Amino acid sequence: MIIFSDENLEVIHRSGSSPYLLVTFNEMEMRANGSRFWGQRLCEKADISALGFISRRPNWFPAASVVKAVEAAAPILHAASERILYGHSQGGYAALRYRRRFNATVAVAFCPQVSIDPKAVPFDGRFTRHFSPDLHANMGIAPDHAAGRAYLFFDPFHAVDHQHAVRIATLQERTHLVPVHMTGHGTVRAFTGTARALSVIEACRGDDLPGLRGLARAARVTAPMRPYQIAMTAIARHRAWADRFHARFGPNFSPVEQANFLYHRANRHIRDGELVTARAMLADAMAYQPDNLGFGRRLEELDGRIARLRAAGALHS
Secondary structure, eight states: OEEEEOSSEEEEEEOOSOSSEEEEEOOTTOOOOSSOOTTHHHHHHHTOEEEEEEESSSOOOOHHHHHHHHHHTHHHHHHOSOEEEEEETHHHHHHHHTTTTTTOSEEEEESOOSOOOTTTOTTOOTTGGGOOTTTOTTOSOOGGGOOSEEEEEEOTTSHHHHHHHHHHHHHSTTEEEEEOTTOGGGGGGGGOSHHHHHHHHHHHHTTOHHHHHHHHHHHHHHOTTHHHHHHHHHTTTOHHHHHHHHHHHGGGSOHHHHHHHHHHHHHHHHHTTOHHHHHHHHHHHHHHOTTOHHHHHHHHHHHHHHHHHHHTTOOOO
16 A cells, blocks of 8 residues: 655555564665565565555655655554664665664665765765755765664675775664675675575564574575676686686676676776787677667777777787
């Protein structure tokens, strides 16, 4: 049942038999459509009481809309003795940013951002195009946003997510970092499945840090993105290892993963002066994403460089 809707988000309430209310916030690929919310399948399978906050676009849940939505949901929130906030990426941001607004017992955040304001996070340009000064004034996660306990899941090998995680844990008290190695920005995918997701929620409810670390170890071993993340990480220092991983596991990569690996591996070949090999890899990446303007520009620049070196008789590879 929709209990709130405005130009930025909508909120769906689901009644259930759980001893807690799960408040979920979607990641940026999902859009409000009036009938579904992030985590809905989990809530249906486990009969969890839920409030699903769903954005209409990648807008990081503007505070003005969340304040109004919380007011609309006040009777439901007041009736819940435990309120657990749960989200990934922009949803993870919201789960931490609005801890006090919901008087949260627990917040569970996967790969959150401390902000997407380019002035606040010059190290992260991934989401700058979604930043709006009007919508996102003072959006940064701050100490006075904390309430209850928080558990932040992230991949330490993902340099940008790692920076966000450390900054958030420094800013907000009672925020525990839970590393899940080699899962990239898709850490939440390592915990898919009703049993595994419920185990995470219960461990967080019980403040069971050893249990969470054990769950993280088990999840990373079977994480579907692990071979891709290992191959990507190896490009910087262990290029032959990266190539072996790609040769073995590449056929199982998604098209996006294939394109990303080939693009970054090509850039490494360029830095190593192996331009012809790099060009072949860029062309392969373009085959997966023919409309990617960044790939196209990189290929055009490389073709120009190869032509100049060939004309000068200085092209070696």
